[in-house]
Amino acid sequence: MPVYGANGTVFYAPFNETYQNLFKEGVKVNPIKESPSGTNIKITGMDKKVILSTIWIFVVFNYLYCDVISLMDAGLLRQYLAGKVGTMEMTQGFLLGAGILMEISIAMVLLSRVLKYRANRWANIIAGAITTVVQVLSLFAGSAPTAYYTFFSIIEIASTALIVWFAWKWANPEGSLNR
Numbered sequence: 001m002p003v004y005g006a007n008g009t010v011f012y013a014p015f016n017e018t019y020q021n022l023f024k025e026g027v028k029v030n031p032i033k034e035s036p037s038g039t040n041i042k043i044t045g046m047d048k049k050v051i052l053s054t055i056w057i058f059v060v061f062n063y064l065y066c067d068v069i070s071l072m073d074a075g076l077l078r079q080y081l082a083g084k085v086g087t088m089e090m091t092q093g094f095l096l097g098a099g100i101l102m103e104i105s106i107a108m109v110l111l112s113r114v115l116k117y118r119a120n121r122w123a124n125i126i127a128g129a130i131t132t133v134v135q136v137l138s139l140f141a142g143s144a145p146t147a148y149y150t151f152f153s154i155i156e157i158a159s160t161a162l163i164v165w166f167a168w169k170w171a172n173p174e175g176s177l178n179r
Contacts, residue, residue, distance in 0.1 A: 048166075048170050048173070049112055049113050049120065050113070051166065052108075052112040052120070052124050052163060052166065052167065053108075053109050053110075053112035053113045055159055055162060055163050055166070056105055056108045056109045056112055056163065057109050058159055059105055059131070059156055059159045059160060059163075060102075060105050060106055060109065062152055062155050062156050062159070063102065063105065063152075063156065065152070066148070066149060066152035066153075066156075069148050069152075070146075070148075070149070073146065073148075076146075086141070086143040087143075088141065101130075101131070101134060104127050104130060104131060105127070105131055107127075108123065108124065108127045111123055112124060117170075117172050117173065118172075120167075121167050121168075121170050122167075124163055124164070124166075124167035125164055125167045125168055127163075128160045128161070128163035128164035128167065129160075129164050131156075131160045132157055132160040132161050132164065135153055135156050135157050135160065136153075136157060138153065139153055
């Protein structure tokens with residue numbers, strides 16, 4: 001007897017009571033070729049959009065907290081107030097560029113949840129790649145990075161690289177219908 005999924009998927013395989021309860025509770029299930037237990041069902045867990053958006057939230061919090069800690073660094077704070085950090089001048093153009101760069105990550109929190117599959121996947125790959133490259137380059141700009149900046153950078157680089165990898169591996173959940 002077939003069971004119909006939320007997106008119209010038809011499950012013909014054994015669909016035991018455990019899977020029926022998960023299905024009723026809203027856990028996403030997808031058919032697979034064959035599993036060791038003899039069923040054709042795999043639990044896919046959380047929605048990919050939610051995972052990507054959550055990672056972007058994590059990234060933004062790390063960016064912000066690193067900036068807050070840098071305000072507690074007396075030497076760096078003096079440079080901020082003088083308008084020059086290391087060899088970089090804090091011009092209006094530089095600050096606008098930094099704001100635009102930060103807005104990419106902030107916007108991706110929302111866009112990861114609302115964009116359709118194809119646009120979502122490519123937006124995450126592109127935004128993740130840009131922010132990863134910029135963060136890596138920031139380690140070599142100006143003076144030598146502090147220990148706390150290096151610590152946060154490692155977390156930020158790993159997180160944005162994870163976004164790129166996760167989006168790259170993300171298979172279309174509805175086949176080729178949602179372009």
